[in-house]
Amino acid sequence: MSETETSLSTIQSPFPRLRDLIEGLKPGASPIDMTIGEPRHGVPSFAADIIAEHWKSFSKYPPINGITELRQAIAVWLTRRYALASGVVDPDRHILPLCGTREGLVSAMTLAAAKKNARGAAVLMPNPFYQAYYAGALTAGCEAVMLPATAASGFLPDLDALDPRLLDRTAAFYIASPANPQGVVATPAYFERLIALARRHEFYVFSDECYSEIYQNEPPASALQVxxxxxxxxxxxxxxxxxxxxxxxxxxxxxxxxxxxxxxxxLQYRNVACPQVPIPIQHASVALWSDDAHAAESRALYQAKFAAANEKLSGLPNYYEPAGGMFLWLDLSHLGGGVEAAKTIWKGCGVKVLPGAFLAQPDKRGFNPAGDYVRLALVDPLDVTRDAVDRLASMLL
Known part of the structure; x- marks a missing residue:
């Protein structure tokens, strides 16, 4: 594990770093950008109609705990998606709306730290990591502790390697499943062990499950379900x-x-410190959480793109098909690591990929657990994705 000084200088967006890396380098073909994990399959049109229907509600301050219909729709979705017993999730006690997950992942850390009330409280997170986790630790005045999530540990933090003394001063443990960028899924057994540690050492599990509906075969489990x-x-x-x-x-x-x-x-903290979700957006969200068909259609599009990537790139060393998420995590150590590979690929075939090193923090020895890798976001249409993986295959194989 790597304990780091938690400072603003560590929070760096990977995208400006990539821009600086390839500045002045001419792409080898018409550019295809596979760096940003921004979904591009299109928002269901019915959401726009609902927002238009409720547009006058933009004139009102939204309730911080959300409209009743939204909390109920989320509770019903959770119950349906994870086959929970009726009543396990109470919409009035167990759910709060957020302005996207990032807002909550950062702001909830402040409360977790306050509840720990321990000098030198720690926040544990996988490395590579989502920068919002680090921002949460920084905002809460906690020490960020990076846990290597490498191939050797199945791309998840090794729970057996955690020092009980560290766990005793831990306020929260960030975990992402499916993981970004590696696409691995935490098993129910993994969640069970993590939850047991949280209860024994009195910290919170912050389970980031925003990729839960993008998967190849089996739907991922939830920490809530376990x-x-x-x-x-x-x-x-x-x-x-x-x-x-x-x-x-x-x-x-x-x-x-x-x-x-x-x-x-x-809820009390958010009422004075956090933004509300606008009421028209909440009404549209009710409809979106209530409809599984559009999510299934989108998932099928991702599955087709992963199949195209598997067909062309499976011959790469250490290649694997991720269980979930929208990214490929390619080991390009044979090209000198992710940073050098990103430049080589850009100059060779015009595909822009993100070096894994930009998504991780080096340990005290200078070792970056993501240094050998690049991340590819499969968010473009199938024809563009096929073009990109064809180019990559011609270069890398």
Missing amino acids: AARTGDLNRVLVFNSLSKRSNAPGLRSGFIAGDAGFLKDY
Whole structure:
């Protein structure tokens, strides 16, 4: 593990770094940008109609806890999606709307840290990591502790390697499943062990599940689903949104669900410190969470693109098909690592890929656990994706 000084200088968007890396380099063909994980399958048109129907509600301050219909729709979706017993998720106690998951992943950390009330509280997160996790630790005044998520540990943090003394001062543990960028899925057994540690050492599990509806075969489990088997949702908070599921990142509509005691206090915190979801957006969100057909159609498009990538790129060393998410995580150590490979690929065939090193933090020895990799976002239409993987295959194989 790597314990780092938590400072603003560590929060760097990977995209300006990539721009600087390839500045002045001429692409080898017409550019295809595979760096940004922005869904492009299109927002269901019925959402626009609902927003238009309720447009006059933009004149009102939205309730911070959301309209009743939205909390109910989310509770019904969670119950349906994860085969939960009726009543396990109470829409009035276990759910709060968010302005997208990122807003909640950052702001909820402040409350988790306050509840820990421990000097030098730590926040654990996988490395590579989503920058919002680090921002949450920084905002809360906690120490960010990076946990290597490499091929050796199945691309998830090794729970057996955690020092009990570190866990005792931990306020929260960020986990993403499906993981960004590796696309691995935490098993129910993994979640069960993590939740047990959280309860034993009194920290919160912050489970980022925004890619839960993009998967290849089996639908991923949820930390909420596993917690429910124990009889309560204590110490577990899950985050999800419509950004990936409904191809609506600009809608900024998500939720946090789980520990009722935490959410009771978080509601009070949000009431003075956080933004509300506009009422017309909430009404559109009700319809989107209530409809599974559009999510299934979008998932099928991703599956077709992964099939195209598998066909062309499976001969690469250490290639694997991710279980979920929208990214390929390619080991290009044979090309000198991700940074050098990104330049070589750009100059050779015009495909823009993101070096894995830009998504991770080096440890004290200078080792970057993502240094060998590049990330490819399969968000373009199938024909563009096929063109891109054809170019990559001609270069890399």
